Amino acid sequence: MTALEVRDLVKDYPIRSGLRRSTLRAVDHVSFTLTPGRTVALVGESGSGKSTVAKMIARLERPTGGEIVALKDDGTPVSDREYRDHVQMVFQDPFASLNPFHTIEHHLARPLRLHGRAKGADDTRRQVEQLLERVNLTPADTMAPRRPHELSGGQRQRVAIARALAPGAQVVVADEPVSMLDVSIRLGVLNLLARLQREDDLAVLYITHDLATARHFSDDILVMYRGHVVERGPADDVILHPRHSYTKLLAAAAPNPDERGRSLAESPGAISQEDLTRTYDHYAGEWRPFGKAAPIAKALADPAGTRRG
Amino acid sequence: MTNLSPLTGSADEGAPLAGPDPDPSPGRRPRASGMRALVPTWSPKLATGLVLVLGIGLFGLFGPMLVGDPNAIDSMGMTSPSGDFWLGTTQTGQDVFAQLAHATRGSLQIGLLVGVLATLLSAVFGIIGGYVGGAIDEGFSLFSNVMLVIPGLPLVIVIAGFVPVQDRGWWTIGLVLAITSWAASARVLRAQTLSLRNRDYVAAARVAGEKRWRVVSVEILPNLLPLLASQFVFAIIAGILAEAGLSFLGLGASGSQTLGTMLYFAQNGFALQNEAWWWFVPPGAVIALFGCGLALINFSIDEIINPKLRVPKPPKGDAAEAIEVAVAPVPIEGAAAEAPAAPGVVRVEKRRDAVLTVKDLNVVYRTAQPVHAVKDVSITLGRGEILGLAGESGSGKTTLAYAINRLHRPPAEVASGSVTFHDRDGGDLDLLTLGDEELRRFRWAKLSMVFQGAMNSLNPVITINEQLDDVLTTHRPDMPRAERRARCEEVLHLVGVDPARLGSFPHELSGGMRQRVMIAMAMLLDPQVMIMDEPTTALDVVVQRGILREIIRLRDELGFAVVFITHDLPMLLELSDRIAVMRAGEIVEYAEADQIYDNPTHPYTRQLLESFPSLTGERGAFIRTGERTPR
Numbered sequence: 029m030t031a032l033e034v035r036d037l038v039k040d041y042p043i044r045s046g047l048r049r050s051t052l053r054a055v056d057h058v059s060f061t062l063t064p065g066r067t068v069a070l071v072g073e074s075g076s077g078k079s080t081v082a083k084m085i086a087r088l089e090r091p092t093g094g095e096i097v098a099l100k101d102d103g104t105p106v107s108d109r110e111y112r113d114h115v116q117m118v119f120q121d122p123f124a125s126l127n128p129f130h131t132i133e134h135h136l137a138r139p140l141r142l143h144g145r146a147k148g149a150d151d152t153r154r155q156v157e158q159l160l161e162r163v164n165l166t167p168a169d170t171m172a173p174r175r176p177h178e179l180s181g182g183q184r185q186r187v188a189i190a191r192a193l194a195p196g197a198q199v200v201v202a203d204e205p206v207s208m209l210d211v212s213i214r215l216g217v218l219n220l221l222a223r224l225q226r227e228d229d230l231a232v233l234y235i236t237h238d239l240a241t242a243r244h245f246s247d248d249i250l251v252m253y254r255g256h257v258v259e260r261g262p263a264d265d266v267i268l269h270p271r272h273s274y275t276k277l278l279a280a281a282a283p284n285p286d287e288r289g290r291s292l293a294e295s296p297g298a299i300s301q302e303d304l305t306r307t308y309d310h311y312a313g314e315w316r317p318f319g320k321a322a323p324i325a326k327a328l329a330d331p332a333g334t335r336r337g
Numbered sequence: 338m339t340n341l342s343p344l345t346g347s348a349d350e351g352a353p354l355a356g357p358d359p360d361p362s363p364g365r366r367p368r369a370s371g372m373r374a375l376v377p378t379w380s381p382k383l384a385t386g387l388v389l390v391l392g393i394g395l396f397g398l399f400g401p402m403l404v405g406d407p408n409a410i411d412s413m414g415m416t417s418p419s420g421d422f423w424l425g426t427t428q429t430g431q432d433v434f435a436q437l438a439h440a441t442r443g444s445l446q447i448g449l450l451v452g453v454l455a456t457l458l459s460a461v462f463g464i465i466g467g468y469v470g471g472a473i474d475e476g477f478s479l480f481s482n483v484m485l486v487i488p489g490l491p492l493v494i495v496i497a498g499f500v501p502v503q504d505r506g507w508w509t510i511g512l513v514l515a516i517t518s519w520a521a522s523a524r525v526l527r528a529q530t531l532s533l534r535n536r537d538y539v540a541a542a543r544v545a546g547e548k549r550w551r552v553v554s555v556e557i558l559p560n561l562l563p564l565l566a567s568q569f570v571f572a573i574i575a576g577i578l579a580e581a582g583l584s585f586l587g588l589g590a591s592g593s594q595t596l597g598t599m600l601y602f603a604q605n606g607f608a609l610q611n612e613a614w615w616w617f618v619p620p621g622a623v624i625a626l627f628g629c630g631l632a633l634i635n636f637s638i639d640e641i642i643n644p645k646l647r648v649p650k651p652p653k654g655d656a657a658e659a660i661e662v663a664v665a666p667v668p669i670e671g672a673a674a675e676a677p678a679a680p681g682v683v684r685v686e687k688r689r690d691a692v693l694t695v696k697d698l699n700v701v702y703r704t705a706q707p708v709h710a711v712k713d714v715s716i717t718l719g720r721g722e723i724l725g726l727a728g729e730s731g732s733g734k735t736t737l738a739y740a741i742n743r744l745h746r747p748p749a750e751v752a753s754g755s756v757t758f759h760d761r762d763g764g765d766l767d768l769l770t771l772g773d774e775e776l777r778r779f780r781w782a783k784l785s786m787v788f789q790g791a792m793n794s795l796n797p798v799i800t801i802n803e804q805l806d807d808v809l810t811t812h813r814p815d816m817p818r819a820e821r822r823a824r825c826e827e828v829l830h831l832v833g834v835d836p837a838r839l840g841s842f843p844h845e846l847s848g849g850m851r852q853r854v855m856i857a858m859a860m861l862l863d864p865q866v867m868i869m870d871e872p873t874t875a876l877d878v879v880v881q882r883g884i885l886r887e888i889i890r891l892r893d894e895l896g897f898a899v900v901f902i903t904h905d906l907p908m909l910l911e912l913s914d915r916i917a918v919m920r921a922g923e924i925v926e927y928a929e930a931d932q933i934y935d936n937p938t939h940p941y942t943r944q945l946l947e948s949f950p951s952l953t954g955e956r957g958a959f960i961r962t963g964e965r966t967p968r
Binding site: 073074086087088112113116117119120121124125126127128129130138139142143188191194195210211212214215237239240241243244267268277278279280281282283284285286 | 536537538540541542543544545546547555556559560729730877878879881882904905906907908910911934944945946947948949950951952953954
């Protein structure tokens with residue numbers, strides 16, 4: 029069963045430098061599916077195109093090519109009008125994603141009303157309080173009239189998660205949902221998301237640059253580099269037995285106190301020439317050429333930067 | 338025509354001046370409701386402004402009903418103020434006080450009309466253009482720019498000259514003034530809308546499926562209200578002044594009575610030459626006081642837009658007492674029993690030759706409710722040591738770093754304690770008592786800093802070489818040019834950036850390269866201590882690793898000591914020799930990195946460690962099995 033299918037997604041951005049116009053391909057033929065109750069992590073560095081994929085799924089950006097189809101439980105595609113009921117997004121920065129002018133209640137009541145899930149003032153109020161209780165913001169009746177600046181970062185992100193659930197979404201795109209939060213509350217928010225996922229059988233796309241939470245929090249991992257998916261597979265396989273040299277580089281660079289004492293002076297490695305044109309699929313257990321997608325440009329293949337001129 | 342007070346007018350706008358009786362202390366209420374968040378904080382400025390504006394407004398509103406006919410001619414001309422005529426009479430014996438009442442009403446009327454029209458025009462062109470973007474924005478923008486370069490007053494003079502006198506009502510003048518004065522505000526609004534449009538909450542509203550007009554009117558507009566209110570108030574002042582100028586030149590509305598026409602007639606009646614001050618001083622004073630009142634109100638509105646303008650009240654005599662209260666030990670659960678901090682400190686004290694000693698440092702933000710940001714912190718930085726300072730936001734780690742270097746600004750203040758720098762060449766420096774000039778020479782030369790987000794603090798319009806060179810010319814004025822150049826190349830080489838990039842501008846370098854340049858700049862004078870505040874937080878992990886590698890290598894080669902501040906405890910465990918864990922201004926644990934990892938004694942340290950799931954180890958029990966720390 030599939031909740032959302034992404035096929036050959038392409039996004040080009042026009043670049044103007046002086047009079048010359050060219051395009052930058054931010055996402056190059058990315059395909060994957062999201063399944064109810066499962067989490068797919070999209071892992072990559074800044075500029076890898078992972079947030080662009082999220083924005084296209086949330087319909088904040090229009091794809092240059094390819095398809096995004098949301099599917100109902102019975103397998104029929106979701107119409108354009110219902111798309112926003114079905115697919116919702118949690119933004120990275122809870123300090124920016126809530127309107128400072130409005131109350132918490134406003135943030136939750138609007139989607140409830142917009143998507144016809146609540147009728148009348150009393151029903152809306154009741155549902156808002158239910159949502160707040162689901163994300164552990166209690167007592168709900170004192171939380172609802174507050175404004176964002178009266179809440180901590182973790183509490184704000186809980187409101188943002190509740191907002192995504194308000195329209196009854198089946199697919200939640202979480203774009204770095206905890207990277208702006210204090211470390212000691214990150215796991216609490218991730219665990220909350222995991223509980224809601226179990227309760228509602230949500231399909232979650234978790235976008236992050238943090239390999240450790242990606243491994244523990246998701247079922248499958250896609251590693252993106254320069255707009256390409258360079259490795260995909262079950263979470264543990266990708267992190268513990270990476271095959272693509274970029275994934276290896278990422279795993280080696282992540283801070284890991286378990287390997288404390290490894291010499292920091294060691295080079296984290298580089299991306300091998302042949303890996304610029306292929307992707308590794310752990311499910312099939314084989315390398316695949318990029319096919320329709322262009323090879324990764326050579327100049328970009330040295331993310332660690334040249335040390336000596 | 339009964340509602341002339343600009344204050345009531347602005348309340349109709351939905352502006353922050355919600356009523357004549359603003360809450361005296363809105364800031365203290367944590368649960369303020371509705372528009373309350375936008376009400377300016379009560380201050381003497383606001384009070385004076387409101388009194389002036391309200392007083393003149395009421396005078397304009399009710400004055401004309403209480404005075405006699407302003408045009409009644411009397412044979413007694415040019416009498417000075419008396420019991421019968423409070424402000425004397427004009428040349429033709431008219432009552433100046435009666436004239437002033439009517440003229441004030443006339444001026445306020447025009448000011449209000451200009452304010453409303455100009456604000457509406459600027460809102461339509463600025464906000465809609467800014468939000469919709471594309472061709473409409475280009476068109477609106479072009480139109481505003483054209484309107485902006487049309488010189489206002491001359492245009493008004495020309496138009497006023499074309500419109501026949503009998504058609505030149507007060508509203509004609511108001512309309513012309515409004516049309517020539519909205520463009521600048523529209524540009525400001527457009528810029529602000531462009532910025533708001535890209536906020537996440539606007540994107541979130543779009544994802545929720547809100548319609549465009551609702552996004553603009555419900556999500557964006559309320560956040561522009563303080564700006565609109567301030568522009569409205571400014572437009573009123575400008576309108577009244579421009580009208581007064583026009584009328585004084587004899588180009589005002591026909592048959593109207595405003596403060597400007599009063600001045601015009603006073604001028605024509607040779608009031609100045611006759612020393613009839615009672616004729617021209619009152620209208621001038623009303624204009625000046627009203628403008629002054631509105632400007633004072635505008636200051637208060639500006640404080641909402643830009644909270645930085647709020648000046649903290651100077652500490653009173655009881656401040657020291659307040660600190661004493663705050664210094665009272667804050668118990669941390671289980672800390673007293675489990676984490677005897679002192680033995681650890683003593684143990685590491687002797688191991689290395691110290692380069693920096695911080696002893697019992699207390700830093701307090703002297704705001705209305707003093708915040709004790711750093712409490713009794715004692716650390717010793719050994720020569721060539723990397724000390725990790727771990728903590729979450731609000732733990733005081735950055736405040737501590739700033740205080741060490743005396744970079745903290747009011748209201749932050751070092752309440753007690755000492756910071757001693759032990760120079761390589763012998764001699765101790767007490768950093769907290771250094772004079773300004775000594776401090777200037779000390780900073781960067783002996784102790785340098787790499788700031789948070791430092792890669793964005795390079796000046797974008799001058800080359801890397803000039804920026805590095807600038808440090809050298811400031812601190813080593815005698816150094817010959819060639820030597821300076823060589824030194825710049827050398828430090829760039831040290832941090833792994835090609836010296837050929839010296840001629841580059843910051844935007845030509847990647848984020849990681851810029852951060853390396855900042856580290857190079859901090860190393861330029863061969864300091865003995867470098868304080869790095871989250872130097873790699875904005876960077877990708879691969880780039881981060883490259884920079885950490887560089888820091889360790891350089892430390893080994895050059896032997897400087899590093900205070901590395903971050904929330905990323907796993908990174909510190911790999912990088913540092915010793916780690917100090919900070920929470921709520923206190924160092925809760927201070928020990929060798931191994932010790933912290935293998936045998937953390939403080940519960941908070943353990944909590945922090947558990948917050949980072951292991952990359953390659955077992956899945957922690959807490960992940961995906963439910964909420965362990967419901968907060």
